[in-house]
Amino acid sequence: MIWLDTIVQGVLLGGLYALFAAGLSLVFGIMRLVNLAHGDLIVLAAFLILVLVTALGLNPFLAALVALPIMFVAGWLLQFFVFNRTLGDDILPPLLVTFGLSIVIQNGLLETFSADSRRIGTGALANQSVSLGGVHVGLMPLLTFLSAIAVIVALNQLFYRTALGRAFRATSDDAVTAGLMGVEPKRLFATATGIAMIVVTIAALYLGTRANFDPSIGPARLIYAFEAVIIGGLGSFWGTLFGGMIIGVAQTFGAAFNPAWQILAGHIAFLLVLLVRPRGLFPRAVD
Amino acid sequence: MALLETIGLTAFYSDFQALYGVDIALDAGETIAIIGANGAGKTTLMRSIAGALANEAGMIRFEGEPIGNLPAPRIVERGIAMVPEGRKLFPSLTVEENLLMGAYRRKGKGEWTLDTVYELFPVLRERRRQASTSLSGGQQQMVAIGRALMSNPRLLLCDEISLGLAPVVIRDIYAAFPKIRQGGASVVVVEQDIGQALKVASRVYCLMEGRVTLTGAPQELSRDAIRDAYFGAAA
Numbered sequence: 001m002i003w004l005d006t007i008v009q010g011v012l013l014g015g016l017y018a019l020f021a022a023g024l025s026l027v028f029g030i031m032r033l034v035n036l037a038h039g040d041l042i043v044l045a046a047f048l049i050l051v052l053v054t055a056l057g058l059n060p061f062l063a064a065l066v067a068l069p070i071m072f073v074a075g076w077l078l079q080f081f082v083f084n085r086t087l088g089d090d091i092l093p094p095l096l097v098t099f100g101l102s103i104v105i106q107n108g109l110l111e112t113f114s115a116d117s118r119r120i121g122t123g124a125l126a127n128q129s130v131s132l133g134g135v136h137v138g139l140m141p142l143l144t145f146l147s148a149i150a151v152i153v154a155l156n157q158l159f160y161r162t163a164l165g166r167a168f169r170a171t172s173d174d175a176v177t178a179g180l181m182g183v184e185p186k187r188l189f190a191t192a193t194g195i196a197m198i199v200v201t202i203a204a205l206y207l208g209t210r211a212n213f214d215p216s217i218g219p220a221r222l223i224y225a226f227e228a229v230i231i232g233g234l235g236s237f238w239g240t241l242f243g244g245m246i247i248g249v250a251q252t253f254g255a256a257f258n259p260a261w262q263i264l265a266g267h268i269a270f271l272l273v274l275l276v277r278p279r280g281l282f283p284r285a286v287d
Numbered sequence: 288m289a290l291l292e293t294i295g296l297t298a299f300y301s302d303f304q305a306l307y308g309v310d311i312a313l314d315a316g317e318t319i320a321i322i323g324a325n326g327a328g329k330t331t332l333m334r335s336i337a338g339a340l341a342n343e344a345g346m347i348r349f350e351g352e353p354i355g356n357l358p359a360p361r362i363v364e365r366g367i368a369m370v371p372e373g374r375k376l377f378p379s380l381t382v383e384e385n386l387l388m389g390a391y392r393r394k395g396k397g398e399w400t401l402d403t404v405y406e407l408f409p410v411l412r413e414r415r416r417q418a419s420t421s422l423s424g425g426q427q428q429m430v431a432i433g434r435a436l437m438s439n440p441r442l443l444l445c446d447e448i449s450l451g452l453a454p455v456v457i458r459d460i461y462a463a464f465p466k467i468r469q470g471g472a473s474v475v476v477v478e479q480d481i482g483q484a485l486k487v488a489s490r491v492y493c494l495m496e497g498r499v500t501l502t503g504a505p506q507e508l509s510r511d512a513i514r515d516a517y518f519g520a521a522a
Contacts, residue, residue, distance in 0.1 A: 184358075
């Protein structure tokens, strides 16, 4: 039974990693932009929720709801005025600019909130659990996982069932021809990053309620997110969820053997998948 | 008043000048053809009109208004749609999704809908769920034309739509043109196939090295005059 328990906890943890990764996957899929500040943006959103919770006394879920439009607008502006200027044939400028942004966000948060680690309190919810076929799972991890599935389903619907999603895919194929259809790529990209920031805010809610966070932890979240995207295969949202689950299960198994092995086990699982399937498990994009 | 007019249109690719003062005019309901050899500036002219290439505002007028400096999305809104050279379908979209992309900016009703495009090219209805890349060249060209029509343009720009297609397929595609004109669109076709251009157009412009070297109604133009305008005078 301990095995089953470990697997279930790992899968639920994978939901959190999928939430970290989904926004990254969305932005990369549409505009081939690798956002190195993605993890720091999650931490930034977590601090925003924390401020809303402490200053206004809001429930964390309500605070996240308030943070969603703020982060959408922030993402829109960031893309429109900063990232769009870096896009082109050369892949280096976006890497440098987002790397710089990562440092700016970390130090800005450090100045504002100090290096103390914080946590968003969820009150009684934090300790509640439900029984699933003999395995007890925490309510918050379960909510995290269900939210991840909801986000993946929503992104897939958006991508494959709406005019906006069609425009995303068409622009990703050929921005000049999409322009002839009336698409304005810069505005479309801004909308995409805004949507990615909505996912980031959802991820931040669960990051901040699950464990302590401080301004420096963004890059580590970015690595888990990257690994989930790469394992899943570029351009596939379900692949990203699956990739997150593989990392999560590997980490909980590693931790079950020896707590020191938790992080290492996730990275080893990542490398093993890459050895067997260099393009990930469910690749969609050709490049 | 002409529907579309270019007035001394010049166009550049950084330092390279591709058009040296091109004047063309097109009335509503008319079909004109632009012919010329490779590198004559035909595609540059189309890209300039469609807004893919920026020009001085007053060099291109549509319904009397200067549009030369507008970007492509603004041009589509005004009612000019382009079938780009090489078709340029979106490979990750199905046939129907490609058609729907053409209606991205569209507001209100018009002659062209998915249904009327499928009536124009019935084979596309059977293939509408397929990836656009799985179609034959001729069918892909039909998708590209249908996609442009979906914006209900008043002016349709067709860049080299017969390129790389078998003569029988080209005939099928041009057979759709009377219906396109009935739908209310004026048409500019760019062609290397001079025979086809002379058949479909009421007036022909021949370009060479970025200049108009000949213009007139097809029946007025002798083969020798066209050859000289196309390749340069033999003398």
